Amino acid sequence: MNELMNHTADMGQAEMFSKAWYNEYFRRAAESPAHARFCEAVYGRDLCQHGMMDVEEMDFLASLLKTGEKVLEIGCSNGHITEHLHEKSACNILGxxxxxxxxxxxxxxxxxxxxxxxxxxADLIQDELPGDDYDVILSIDSIYFMGDYNKTLAKLNAKLRPGGRMIIAAFQVKEDSDPDTILLPGHTRMDEALQALSFRYVQHDFTQNIRNHWIxxxxxxxxxxxxxxxxxxxxxxxxxxAENGWFKDHAERGTLVRFMYVIDHNADLAQG
Structure with missing residues (x-):
């Protein structure tokens, strides 16, 4: 992620991913016909997106949710995808x-x-997350911005009801200093954090989708x-x-992967 931030700064987007930057982005995107055409072409449907989730991944995510579940979504942006998930699943969602x-x-x-x-x-780093006893907590390409993976996972786990689950979508790139194994299932930085905290989880591979997305x-x-x-x-x-050249390079070199992790609540961690 540090390499991406350096790249976007070099492209004249030094404030990219700041609150002010996102506000300006979504203010403009909501009324832009060109942005609507862009989203339709890149994601498969225009939901005024700024992210990496295509319609196949989005519909797979919706299939994991059950009617009436209490869901917290971390990093919902303008809520179009949240609204789509709500319509598909009939969950109770707070974004x-x-x-x-x-x-x-x-x-x-x-x-x-x-x-x-x-x-x-809400400031996802500074503020206390509202509510508790969630059936599901979603973090779709937002966990990168919440600091240390281990601390963030423990923070989210504490807001789940017993038997609840987290669903986290995250990419991993291999930078020059990384071992080749970092791209393998079970070996990404997210995997390392989950294993260190003794979470039980399954991961679903959306690597081909993300590589196609960035191209x-x-x-x-x-x-x-x-x-x-x-x-x-x-x-x-x-x-x-500012960002797609960096991602396209990794996609074409095969040094970019993406997984969706479905993670069971860890009762021992919550008690500890």
Whole structure:
């Protein structure tokens, strides 16, 4: 992740992934026809996304949720994917994000669903996570921003009911200093953290999806560059391009993998 941050800074996106940056991104994306076309082409459906989850992975995630479950989503951005999961699964979902413009968009759009679908602004590092006894906690490409994996996993585990589970989607790249084994199932940094904390889990491989995603992301950001510029939304295209070259390089070299981890609540850890 440090290598990616350095790369985006070199591309003129030094503030990328900050609260202000995400607010500006989602403010513009919500009204951009070029962004809608980009999402349709890259993800398979326009849900005003900024992330890595394509429709196949999203629908697989929805299949893991059960009707009526109490779900906390960490890092929901503008809530479009959260809303899709809510419609597919009939769960009770609370989505959290630190980008207040994204949360305001989600709240306004889903006001008539507030009995079972809600959104709240929260700093995922500084703030106490609201509620407890969750059946499921989702973290889709957000755990990178919450600090140490071990501490974050323990923090999330403490909010689960006995028998609950975490579902975490995370990529892993092999940087020059990493062993080749870091790309193998059971050997990523997420695997190491889960094993160190004695979690039981299964992982589902979405490596081919993520490699295809970044190649399409690279292609269509450039194909639509003039349309973004004509809208006055060069910022959106530049934001995509700042990261997709780095990911495309790893995708083409085969040094990028992605897994979805389904993790059982660890009662011993919660007591300890």
């Amino acid at each position: 959290l994000d630190y980008a207040d413009i994204a949360i305001a968009q989600a709240q306004a759009r889903t006001r008539d669903k507030a009995a079972t679908l809600n959104f709240r602004c 399409k992301n690279y292609e269509f950001s450039r194909t639509l560059q003039s349309e973004f510029a004509a809208e006055g939304n060069a910022f959106l295209c530049e934001a995509r391009m």
